[in-house]
Amino acid sequence: MAHGPAKGFTRWLYTTNHKDIGSMYLWFSFAMFLLGGVFALVIRAELFEPGLQIVEPGFFNQMTTMHGLVMVFGAVMPAFVGLANWMIPMMVGAPDMALPRMNNWSFWILPFAFAMMVATLFMEGGGPNFGWTFYAPLSTTYAPPSVTFFIFAVHIMGASSIMGSINIIATILNMRAPGMTLMKMPLFVWTWLITAYLLIAVMPVLAGVVTMMLMDIHFGTSFFDAAGGGDPVLFQHVFWFFGHPEVYIMILPAFGIVSAIIPTFARKPLFGYSSMVYATASIAFLSFIVWAHHMFTVGMPIAGELFFMYATMLIAVPTGVKVFNWVTTMFRGAMTFETPMLFSIAFVILFTIGGFSGLMLAIAPADFQYHDTYFVVAHFHYVLVPGAIFxxxxxxxxxxxxxxxxMYNETMGKTQFWMAFIGLNLTFFPMHFVGLAGMQRRVPDYNQFFADFNMISSCGAFLFGAAQIMLLYNVISTIRGGKKATDEVWENPEGLEWTVASPAPYHTFSTPPAVK
Amino acid sequence: MSAEGNYYVPDQSRLPIFASLGLFLTVYGAATKLNGGGWTIFMLGAVVMAVVLWSWFSTVISENIAGLNSNQLKKSYVWGMGWFIFSEVMFFAAFFGALFYIRNFALPWLSGEGDTSTTNAILWSGFEAQWPLMVTPDMAANGDAAKVVGPGQNMSITTAESIWSWLPLWNTIVLLTSSVTVHFAHTALKNNNKKGFNIWLGITVALGILFLVLQAEEYIHAYSVDLTLDSGVYGTTFFMLTGFHGAHVTLGTFMLLVMWLRSVLKGHFKHEDCFGFEAASWYWHFVDVVWVGLFIFVYILG
Incomplete structure (x- = not known):
């Protein structure tokens, strides 16, 4: 094994190094974040005023669909996998990921998968236009021909996720330094262990449901066709059996990150470590039995409505434990407000707002009113943007x-935080109001009644977008130079990653460290 | 290639990028073919994948022979295979779940049970839920004009006397036996009995092939009596569940065949170092368990 990275661009193509692969995941994710962001800005530009101005309604549908798909599968998930690649081996004291070649395979599938998916926009009949949830029969009987490419793109990105998760689980269970017992692992490692389990459990179900679509489209099967005895609602059940754990896949690693940052800047150990672990596991378990709360209006027996309503509300309990622990960690701490801490505090506050609107949506009779309105859009953007992105x-x-x-530029970091924070709230807070007043999601035109709030949302969206360009600039200028960081970087942070040099050597922990 | 501490971290490798390329070409080619194109890209992708998989496995095997794999690293492969099989279980769960939902919810509701009697009266009047579904809602409502026509015959057992000529029973016997023989092979290997290992593993492969032949026989029969992939939701679930299972048996048989060839031709596998074989045998037990589920829920309760 060479001691440093190989020369030339083939370093990135052939690498087996977890840090290289982590960096590639993060850069890929950022590129997808910008692309998905451009799609979002097309949507917001069209919705700036009532009436049709900029794009055709058909293209608008492709934009809402692709924005969702690219952000979920291209931006958020790969970013977390990138952080896992970088940090987990260093946090558990391992020389690398457990299966380094498969690790690189997991990554390199993604650019191919997304090239294929984005290419559908240029195919005959346009790209996917049925929403990111691709409900049948919109995605089968009435879908554009490019749906076949979309289906296969989902298949291979699922394969990538499963291999990535297997690698993460094998690394955590098999590669910990001696003395690193499970209950000594940093919470980021714990949350990723549980996330990886969720991924392996539900990505195959997603593969199953797109396979059913493929068969219905091309081979005359009747999964989602009532004429043959199937049921379009079956699609929604199978999809959301994947989809609900999926939304926790996008938030559990976020819990782990915030649980690492808040103790550092509050200068107190994390309050209630073991309750954090159990709360994470409880959330993961509950995620498997709440899926039909996405389908309250589809026509379910009353027993189903009630079960899924109460099960959903139960999730508030472990989530409440977590929020309580973060707040208690900060309570009477010697707090400072560096950029990571600002984003983390905003996470706790705004994610809680998103959680509360989730509770409102969980009430089945109330959901009949909220369903498919901008209130839902506001809710899940409040959990995903301040949750995952922040x-x-x-x-x-x-x-x-x-x-x-x-060291990055702190002033620029803080400026970016406030731009993102203000932009985010301007964009999504008014959506609660227009949603409750009855504005439907996924429609390019709306009543003049909603005009003012939509104009505010659109302005906020462009401000939020500008903040991301600032992040890009700050990261690049930090990589190119700046004040040298110490090995500890922050004041007395916890974790093995702070015991190695900054920048971390190409290979860390070739011999496992001792963990007390 | 020096070992990285105790745990072997491989050098740079071309395998992953070419595997990604191969996977991409395969699925891109498949989608092109389904949308009316030719086979060329798909075949190209399949060739790339085959070459990559061949070299990937031979790399791993030669690393193990060269003694690079510590016990800790071997454990990573064990975890990897275990969780891969779990992902396969969940893939089948999606299709079993679909079968459950259709039989217990979709069909009764289509026939007017519950709060949905208007659906039946307006859209599918005359439809009655039954399983196996021989008369589709389309046929019940539209008679001869129906586009989705049910099967001419189903695969459930008709009379108790006919049980010995019932093919699924023989398939069950063949596959369950093969799970036992692969276990005998494993025991033989653990006892350092390479000859016994080769014989029992050979028998297992032969039983796997026999199962596939019988399954092909069943499909040919099914198509001759108008039970096809597009004959309503019975045909859909029957062929998708047994078809995916058959595909997995094909892969499992191929894996065991490769293990057999490695043992017979190359003398691979020692009693304390045989995870390649063990992984394939786990996979074989997995397809066996799935078949038991199929036998119960598709055939007996069919």
Whole structure:
């Protein structure tokens, strides 16, 4: 094994190094984040005023669909896998990921999969236009021909996720340094262990449901066709059996990141470590028995409505435990407000708002009113943007000095935080109001009644987009130079990753460290 | 290639990028073919995948022979295979779940049970739930104009006397036996009995092939009596469940065949170092368990 990275661009093609692969995941994810962001800005530009201005309704549908798909599968998930690749081996004291070649395979599938998926926009009949949830029969009987390419893209990105998860589980269970017992692992490692389990459990179900679509489209089967005895609602059940754990896949690693950052800047150990672990496991378990709360209006027996309503509300309990622990960790701490901490505090507050609107949506009779309105859009953007995106950004600022050896520009970081924070709330908070007033999602035109709030949302969206360009600039200029970071970077942070040099050497922990 | 501490971290490798390329070409080619194109890209992808998999496995095997794999690293492969099989279980769960939902919810509701009697009265009047579904809602409502026509015959057992000529029973016997023989092979290997290992493993492969032949026989019969992939939701679930299972048996047989060839031609596998074989045998037990589920829920309760 060479001691440093190989020369030339083939370093990136052939690498087996977890840090190289982590960096590739993160850059890929950021590129997809910008692409999905451009799609979102097309949507917001069209919705700036009532009436049809900029795009055709058909293209608008492709934009909402592709925005969702690219953000979920291209931006958020790969970003978390990138952080896992970088940090988990260093956090558990392992020389690398357990299966380094498969690790690189997991990554390189993604650019191919997304090239194929984005290419559908240029195919005859346009790209997927049926929403990111691709409900049958919109995605089968009435779908454009490019849906076949979409289906296969989902298949191979699922394969990538499953291999990535297997690697993460094998690394955590098999590669911990001696003395690193399970209950000594950092919470980021714990949350990723549980996330990886969720991924292996539900990505095959997603593969199953797109396979059923493929068969219905091309081979005359009747899964989703009532004429043959099937049922379009079956699609929704199978999809959401995948889809609900999927939304926790996008938030559990975020919990882990925030649980690493808040103790550092509150200068107190994390409050209630073991309750955090059990709460994470409980959330993961519950995620498998709540899926039909996405389908309250589809026509279910009353027993189903009630079961899924109460099971969903139960999730508030472990989530409440977590929020309580984060707040208690900060309570009477010696707090400072560096950029990662700002993003983490915003995470706790805004994610809680998203959680509360989730509770409102969980009430089945109330959901009959909210379903498919902008209230739902506001809800899941409040959990995903301050939840996933803010925590990823916080993680990048927190660990960037460890990765590249330089401190980022704090002023620029804080400016970016406030731009993103204001932009986010301007964009999504008014959506609660227009949603409750009855504005439907996924429609390019709307009543003049909603005009003011939509204009505010669109302005906020462009502000939020500008903040991301600032993040890109800050990261690049930090990599290129800046104040040298110490090995500890922050004041007395916890974790093995702070015991190695900054920047972290190409190979860390070739011999396992001792963990007390 | 020096060992990285105790745990062998491989050098740079071309395998992953070419595997990604091969996978991409395969699925891109499949989608092109389904949308009316030719086979060329798909075949190209399949060739790339075959070459990559061949070299990937031979790399791993030669690393193991060269003694690079510590016990800890071997454990990573064990975890990897275990979780891969779990993902396969969940893939089948999606299709079993679909079968459950259709039989217990979709069909009764289509026939007017519950709060949905208007659906039946307006859209599918005259439809009655039954399983196996011989008369589709389309046939019940539209008679001769129906586009989705049910099967001419189903695969359930008709009379108690006919049980010995009932093919699924023989398939069950063949596959369950093969699970026992592969276990005998494993025991023989553990006892350092390479000859016994080769014989029992050979028998297992032969039983796997026999199962596939019988399954092909069943499909030919099914198509001759108008039970096809597009004959309503019975045909759909029957062929998708047994078809995916058959595909997995094909893969499992191929894996065991490769293990057999490695043992017979190359003398691979020692009693304390045989995870390649063990992984394939786990996979074989997995397809066996899936078949038991199929036998119960598709055939007996069919």
């Amino acid at each position: 925590s990823i950004t916080a993680g990048v600022y927190y660990w960037l000095p460890k990765w590249c050896g330089n």
